[in-house]
Amino acid sequence: MSGQWIVGVDLGGTTTKLAFINMDGEILHKWEIPTDNSNEGQNITINIANAIDDKLGECNERKTKLAGIGMGAPGPINYETGVVLNVVNLGWQDNFPLQESLHSLTGLPVAIENDANCAALGEMWNGAGKGASDLVCVTLGTGVGGGVIANGNIVRGINGAAGEIGHITSIPFGGAPCNCGKSGCLETIASATGIVRLAESELSKPESKGQLAVVFAKNGKVTAKDVFDNARNGDELAKKILNEVTFHLGFALANIANTLNPEMIVLGGGVSRAGDILLDGVKANFSQFTFSAARESTKLSLATLGNDAGVIGAAWLIKNKLNL
Incomplete structure (x- = not known):
């Protein structure tokens, strides 16, 4: 497990930040993609899943390298279910099943939390x-x-x-x-x-x-x-x-x-x-x-941690959830 990476995702209204992070909370690779909130936000998780696959390919790594995905998203979130209760600028309807959507597209364990909470976790873990x-x-x-x-x-x-x-x-x-x-x-x-x-x-x-x-x-x-x-x-x-x-x-x-x-x-x-x-x-x-x-x-x-706090805290979510 110690050699595995965690995917940290910080979802914003215009840009989504992603990173591969080790078990010590250190960023190994980070990049950004535009947040596509058209079509009621249906492309958001598809684009994130594709971006992860593309970056794994660039790194010559298989998906088994990844322990899971932690993600920060705006608005109130049911942490247990990973449902986004309501959010104004991503196009999603109320009660969007973000965790389920991302898990079904990637096959990886997923943990979702409010983005400001993720920033707090990032500063606690490594800031x-x-x-x-x-x-x-x-x-x-x-x-x-x-x-x-x-x-x-x-x-x-x-x-x-x-x-x-x-x-x-x-x-x-x-x-x-x-x-x-x-x-x-x-x-x-x-x-x-x-x-x-x-x-x-x-x-x-x-x-x-x-x-x-x-x-x-x-x-x-x-x-x-x-x-x-x-x-x-x-x-x-x-x-x-x-x-x-x-x-x-x-x-x-x-x-x-x-x-x-x-x-x-x-x-x-x-x-x-x-x-x-x-x-x-x-x-x-x-x-x-x-x-x-x-x-x-x-x-x-x-x-x-600056703009990295969100992805680092999101990675901590999955490390904590899976007891890694």
Whole structure:
């Protein structure tokens, strides 16, 4: 068994990441394919199965080299059955039997989990949270996702929707609408999309000035990276936006720490690449709102696996399921 590989799959709305991973959580081969969500998403698992076969051929390996497939997918998932309960951007109908579909096409054991949970498992197995069995992972990307690990196990909740940190209410009244149907969610503030929305709201004011305003005037838009870069250079408007983001993120994470008392909270996703300017502000607010026992025991850090966290965590799923 030790010489076998695991297939890790991280299914996204536009791109699917795949990797062959060894039993130590190390990536041996990784590649990407487009996610074809046409025809009610019927091509997605077919394309994944074909991509695995093609890569095995390139590596001159037989399918017996593979122990199984672990896969992260967006949305709430029934882990026991591998059914995706509902997802908005892949074309699937509600209650899509993802595990069964992929198993029937490949003949391999398959384990399915929410993609943010997989990122958390990846960071626990071989990333920033290595060695920690109580861990919260927050992914700050286009949206805000979360994975909660307690005593080494993913906390899924009654229907697989636990860890939806992005939908903690941050602005109870008058907040921006969220894709989930609520308003004022953390996702509307701390995601890349939310940061841009905050910036454009500030920049639309006639009195806005400074370097970020110059970027906006020149390009007609700004990015989350523009906000962080200009805040780092002392731009007052960019710093104001950053302070709002880190306040709400630190406040939400403090309440999570007060509830769960994890050993670590790991920040990942594209927004986390801002680095210390984000982390330092979050830590300051986190410290202010955290109960003393949790404040002293919970460490905040940046994820280390980047875009590889999802495939590594997905591989851990099958290793754990099969007791490899």
